Amino acid sequence: MSCPKTEHLTKEYFSSGLSEVSKQEMESHLRSCERCNQELESLLLVQSKLESWQDQRVPHWNRGMELYRREHGQNESQGRIFDLWRWLPTATSFAMLLLVVLNTSLVIGDQGVSLSFGDSSASSGLESRLDAFQNNQQAKLAEFVARIENRQDSNNMQLMQVVFDQTQQTTAENLERIYTFFEEQRLQDLEDMRVGYQELANNDYETIRSLEQLAQYVSFSGEVR
Amino acid sequence: MSLIDEDEALIAAAVKGSAYAWEKLVKRYEPRIYNHGLRLTGNPTDAMDLMQEVFLGVYRNLHRFRGDAKFSSWIFRIAHNKAVDMNRRKKLMTVQSKADDDFDILDSLPGEVKTEPEHRLNEQQLNSQVLRMLAQLPMEQRLIVECKIFQSLTFEEIAELQDMSVNTAKTRFYTALKKLKVVSEEANVLSQD
CATH class of the missing domain: 1.10.1740.10 (RNA polymerase sigma factor, region 2, helix turn helix motif)
Known part of the structure; x- marks a missing residue:
């Protein structure tokens, strides 16, 4: 069983602009028309199923930065704070590197504070003075060393001369002593021999006689020779 | 405010x-x-x-x-x-x-969602059912359903938004609902089998 009003009725049912009169007419028809009633109920069931949708959570995404990245260069003002914080450590590192590379020096003296970069005139003057001082010191040191060496050489010569003289003198004295000693020993030996002969002469006449003969023979042989 | x-x-x-x-x-x-x-x-x-x-x-x-x-x-x-x-x-x-035969929103969602409590799982199943139904509609009908049911726009607003007459908007919405009714009934038959 079909109804010619079903399509029109269901279309209008979902419209929000119906007048009160139209609404009453529609409700009256629905009460009397099973076909339209069934059709509308089935469509409302579909609507109900669709409305069971539960909103899904949005996955994480970087709302600001995604857009800033895509809009880079066109919206500098929006990203200024982020850029400042993001680049601050890098900028600090760069500044410190510059301080090192440029040989920056900060001098606080009696005349105030002075900041200089690289080889300034003051530092170059100081460096030349340091070089001159170093050269002067080296020259003086060389002169001092040469003087010490000369003095050392002369001292050595004198010392060697003294040692040599003393050694020579000592040697001569020693030889003299040795000679004297040997002479004394020889004289003592002769005296001992003479004493021995005398004792022997006293003890044994024969022996003396033979000895005298022997002595004569010896002295005779010496005379012959 | x-x-x-x-x-x-x-x-x-x-x-x-x-x-x-x-x-x-x-x-x-x-x-x-x-x-x-x-x-x-x-x-x-x-x-x-x-x-x-x-x-x-x-x-x-x-x-x-x-x-x-x-x-x-x-x-x-x-x-x-x-x-x-x-x-x-x-x-x-x-x-x-x-892809409608094998389509399941649960497969396309992050793993953490799948491991959530039962009520969340039920919620996902309901959403999956909605997506299966909507997937049967051509884009122009899906847009009408989206505007009318989920965004609660009037036919006049939809007509203005999509540059069409109010009557066309009503007809397109009605056509979409009828198709969804058929899809839904078929799904019920299949699930009973």
């Missing part, structure tokens, strides 16, 4: 360069835009792409917003147009129709 007033204050601050105001504005509207994209595209990846395109469009045109209409209507108009553009590019409907 009403939401509309808050919107206007946030928009003014965001136009002047306040990242905080911009982020707050995005947070306020991103669930609506993301779920709109999810229902139209059927998958989270395309929904995210669409949402990002929408907020990019909002960002670029924020200074042109004069407050003649509600901000929510203005942003949804952008979202609607972006969805139409994306459909032209990617032919979402074709893809979904071919």
